[in-house]
Amino acid sequence: MSGFQRYKKILDLFSEERSSWTVLEISKSLKTPSSTIYRIVREMVTAEFLESASGSYFRLGPAFIKFNRIINFSDPLVRAGQPFLKKLANENPITSVNVLARLYGNNVMCVADYKNPTFKKNTSYQRGKLMPLIYGATSRAIIMQITGKRLENLINLENFKSDENKTNFLRDLKSDRKKGYCFTEGQVDKGLIGFAVSISNKKLGIIASLSSIFNLDDFLLEHEPIIYANLTTYGLLVEKYINEIFDDIQKYHHETNSIR
Amino acid sequence: MSGFQRYKKILDLFSEERSSWTVLEISKSLKTPSSTIYRIVREMVTAEFLESASGSYFRLGPAFIKFNRIINFSDPLVRAGQPFLKKLANENPITSVNVLARLYGNNVMCVADYKNPTFKKNTSYQRGKLMPLIYGATSRAIIMQITGKRLENLINLENFKSDENKTNFLRDLKSDRKKGYCFTEGQVDKGLIGFAVSISNKKLGIIASLSSIFNLDDFLLEHEPIIYANLTTYGLLVEKYINEIFDDIQKYHHETNSIR
DNA sequence: ATAAAATTCTTATATAATGATAATTTATAG
DNA sequence: CTATAAATTATCATTATATAAGAATTTTAT
The missing domain is CATH 3.30.450.40 (GAF domain)
Incomplete structure (x- = not known):
């Protein structure tokens, strides 16, 4: 896993049916150590592509709403x-x-x-x-x-x-x-x-x-x-x-x- | 520029007012060699976070519409x-x-x-x-x-x-x-x-x-x-x-x- | 058909990501 | 309020990847 794929693979886990994931679940699902996932998820939270929800769950962040709007208007x-x-x-x-x-x-x-x-x-x-x-x-x-x-x-x-x-x-x-x-x-x-x-x-x-x-x-x-x-x-x-x-x-x- | 920031900086250039950019424009704007930007942009096009438009312009890709929808429903x-x-x-x-x-x-x-x-x-x-x-x-x-x-x-x-x-x-x-x-x-x-x-x-x-x-x-x-x-x-x-x-x-x- | 522009490829080097583990912080239950 | 577990961050040697300059190729426009 390298480059943008690293981030994309995580985002692709999120779906209508399953819209929140813990770091451990992501880690298991991608067969990648949790220390690595923690670091990547933190980056994406900073960038607002993910956001932390209740418990230790994360969900898609507001950046998608923002960019979606830009597409809508342009x-x-x-x-x-x-x-x-x-x-x-x-x-x-x-x-x-x-x-x-x-x-x-x-x-x-x-x-x-x-x-x-x-x-x-x-x-x-x-x-x-x-x-x-x-x-x-x-x-x-x-x-x-x-x-x-x-x-x-x-x-x-x-x-x-x-x-x-x-x-x-x-x-x-x-x-x-x-x-x-x-x-x-x-x-x-x-x-x-x-x-x-x-x-x-x-x-x-x-x-x-x-x-x-x-x-x-x-x-x-x-x-x-x-x-x-x-x-x-x-x-x-x-x-x-x-x-x-x-x-x-x-x-x-x-x-x-x-x-x- | 490293990690997710590398990608985010490019996405952040896109706005309602300015919704398409060429690689050269991005390159100038971020003061980064165009060979590097070409590589990154290619990655993001593959991931559908950008898409190539007419001329040599790129615009935000359909991934944002997709993830936005997931947020909407979840x-x-x-x-x-x-x-x-x-x-x-x-x-x-x-x-x-x-x-x-x-x-x-x-x-x-x-x-x-x-x-x-x-x-x-x-x-x-x-x-x-x-x-x-x-x-x-x-x-x-x-x-x-x-x-x-x-x-x-x-x-x-x-x-x-x-x-x-x-x-x-x-x-x-x-x-x-x-x-x-x-x-x-x-x-x-x-x-x-x-x-x-x-x-x-x-x-x-x-x-x-x-x-x-x-x-x-x-x-x-x-x-x-x-x-x-x-x-x-x-x-x-x-x-x-x-x-x-x-x-x-x-x-x-x-x-x-x-x-x- | 030709020239210019756009894009990809190649490479040595610099830089950053990885993951095992330890340390710390935060949440939870008694 | 404290003890314990869970979640998260930090450390660091190792490994892998990104970088950028320039060459090579492909595409586009004329």
């Missing part, structure tokens, strides 16, 4: 897309969850979400949540943007039930890529259906999607064209705003660099 | 308080911003907020934002819980306009501590007033506050008793829930430890 995708999620929700013909997601390492991560207050069901779509790569429209509208070697690598990490499944998946992906949008049913949460469009910005290295999730029970075929129209319109709007934000950033850096 | 204060903010907002006699804040190092940090949709003014109270220690009711209801040496240290970090100011501040703090709640006017944002109560949990090491912020123009004297009643009621409720969450955590750790 990340082009979040900045551009966040304000539209509510509008999209309000224009959809039936109650919905609306999600902005992006490729995150080898996973898809939700980076912003807006749920209609009338949407009762609990869903897997919440900001910060990692989503399965090959299930759900949200994810598909993302990986359908990827091709060649990169796609192959990503797909090989997944466990398909059979080779046939994999072939079908790739075929569907290809046809969805042509259409420019996609639809899935019950792949992530039972009883829910999802529609999604791709969002991308090459200059900013953004590979993302905008999606609306509905209750299957609420859905009628006549809703479909409205749903796609909304997603397409807002998808383009988000891309347009990402571009504007990109220009702003360019201008800002140009200014600050010429001052020096 | 931090006792956020878990206990978050659900009440909207209720509090709805029961207040006039439109308000409602804030849960806590001591964060030598600052006060907002950890959850709910703003009435009808509240038009932009405010400084947003999740993750660091608040000034000695201004505003939100902060005061926090530091009024601190005494002795600790208070002295905190206060000494602040620049008071005069010694008289400082004496007055400490006197007001003491009387507010006795009352159990506090009120300030326009100390953080012009035209806004704030009311706050303390929230604490010794076992969990939580020193926090619950506050409601209003437009001065909307406020009438007759609102005051309702505002205080709401804050007090919800403050106690939040503390009660923190306790329940604490018990849950205890039980969980007891179970998982006895399994092993």
Whole structure:
């Protein structure tokens, strides 16, 4: 264990299910002497990446809230897309969850979400949540943007039930890529259906999607064209705003660099 | 520069105002050779604490969104308080911003907020934002819980306009501590007033506050008793829930430890 | 196709991390 | 209030890793 990994390994122990750890537990779990863990944990507490809780437990520190906020206010995708999620929700013909997601390492991560207050069901779509790569429209509208070697690598990490499944998946992906949008049913949460469009910005290295999730029970075929129209319109709007934000950033850096 | 500081110093460059940096800029700013920064940045990109953006710029990575989410779903204060903010907002006699804040190092940090949709003014109270220690009711209801040496240290970090100011501040703090709640006017944002109560949990090491912020123009004297009643009621409720969450955590750790 | 910029690689040297153990502080129970 | 256990910090010889200058390579822009 060396470099940043030393710290990352400790942070990675913390999860929703298990949000506080003692030094001894960390020590056991990482098979590292407790004197070493004590030293590292102390460093991270100083830096506010961890904080001591009750007993001898430690939990994630407030630094994450702080940096998360900075991302919220500055990340082009979040900045551009966040304000539209509510509008999209309000224009959809039936109650919905609306999600902005992006490729995150080898996973898809939700980076912003807006749920209609009338949407009762609990869903897997919440900001910060990692989503399965090959299930759900949200994810598909993302990986359908990827091709060649990169796609192959990503797909090989997944466990398909059979080779046939994999072939079908790739075929569907290809046809969805042509259409420019996609639809899935019950792949992530039972009883829910999802529609999604791709969002991308090459200059900013953004590979993302905008999606609306509905209750299957609420859905009628006549809703479909409205749903796609909304997603397409807002998808383009988000891309347009990402571009504007990109220009702003360019201008800002140009200014600050010429001052020096 | 050694240990975690090495990484923290780089992360600390990123702010709302300046959210992307090139390696060369970091290198200049930290007076460290670029070959070193390249190596460190690469490590952090692998760990997803940074990500490469367009040009040769880097920005904060998605790890912060992920860990922030874990805190959101597991931090006792956020878990206990978050659900009440909207209720509090709805029961207040006039439109308000409602804030849960806590001591964060030598600052006060907002950890959850709910703003009435009808509240038009932009405010400084947003999740993750660091608040000034000695201004505003939100902060005061926090530091009024601190005494002795600790208070002295905190206060000494602040620049008071005069010694008289400082004496007055400490006197007001003491009387507010006795009352159990506090009120300030326009100390953080012009035209806004704030009311706050303390929230604490010794076992969990939580020193926090619950506050409601209003437009001065909307406020009438007759609102005051309702505002205080709401804050007090919800403050106690939040503390009660923190306790329940604490018990849950205890039980969980007891179970998982006895399994092993 | 070329030049410039960005990034990675290589290396000897300096510096810091490790972990066993001891010392100290803090919490807990009687 | 004291005794005991638990948690945390300190010490230090050893080992491992980071550093930074410059060369080599890759990427990007023209």
